[in-house]
Amino acid sequence: RTVEPLEYYRRFLKENCRPDGRELGEFRTTTVNIGKCSITTADGSALVKLGNTTVICGIKAELAAPAVDSANKGYIVPNVELPSLCAERFRSGPPGEEAQAASQFIADVIENSQMIVKEDLCIANGKLAWVLYCDIICLDYDGNLLDASVFALLAALKNVQLPLVTINEETGLSEVNLKQKNPLIIRKHPVATSFAIFDDTLLIVDPTAEEEDLATGTVTIVTDEEGRLCSVHKPGGSPLTGAKLQDCITRAITRHKEVKKLIDKVIKSITPK
């Protein structure tokens, strides 16, 4: 297995299954942990485990003045970190290319899916707006980082409670009312599904780190609940025909329904507080 990993995998793929016993189209068990059980200092947090891949997302909300050209918009700043403890190939130091590309991807997904509309984050036009710093940290990298990150982000955002802020007219200062908290308005629920391409033909879903290394390409598709595509991310790799891409999209839509059910179940189990 260590000497000829590709041959080892090919033998399994010929039988239409994978070394860890999964079917080609089967996902690893997903577990989600939302709320105070994850990070107590953050305004919203979630821990997602996709098999062995563990990603934790913490959201901090701060106040800032909005930009001059978009006075009624707040900010969302996603930041993906791949610390060296999660896999041996990541060194400590400035964020590597993979972390930066992942951060950009998450920012694009938020923007494309209109998950959080920036106007909702505004408190007073031109004076005060919320800034949401979303820190997504990978604790254990076993493939499929993008799916887990998007999932963690979504779960954490559902958990965020923003205190009510009013601006005192006379002093011009803001007053934060910590007692009254409102949840964030989340408009859409994007879910990412990743596939790995092998030898230009086979498509497998939810690749582990080993599979990703051996794959000749990857595709990530983000769908929202109406079946619309928020993002198709296919960074190079073997060419795919339109039909194969369509196949991926249909599978992504099915996956979306499963994930949505899971999130709803978990949220329901923590809200009666």
Added chain:
Amino acid sequence: PGDTSVLAGLYGPAEAKISKELPDRAALEVLLRPKVGLPGVLERSREQLLRQTCEAVVLGVLHPRTAISLVLQVLSDAGSLLSCCLNAACMALLDAGLPLSTLFCGVTCALQPDGTILLDPTSRQEQEARAILTFAIASSERKVLMANTKGSCSVEEMQQCLAAAQRAATTIFQFYRDSVRRRYSK
């Protein structure tokens, strides 16, 4: 296309640093420099897209333990930047004479709010569009090498854009042939 211009410089196959060399294939590196400012996170993700697209076409196994560096400088940006970079990269690879398994070209489609598909949008059209899809189409069988979307669209719309992009790819490949012919015929 239009007013967007990107300058591509390719160096390689050259001696690779020991930390970066791969034992069985060439190590590809892409650097994208914006017109103003330092390269940021957006450039990094674009570099990754370009790098993996190029890695898929360049026959790296013919040049193991070497490094191929591709430097792209944005001269002006008037829309469709990513596909311009893709086209510049492919032409640079062609010009350098590196062995490629297939040619590729970049096409950008913008989906306007009323549903019409616009190829090669300008910056203005990009801003007004509901969604922008960029595809890298391979010359063999018109398969999709790279796909990147900004904004949301339905599945049928994506398929329509893909079909339009594949048709446009034929025109671009013809342009490649003409330019190379011009360059080498004098």
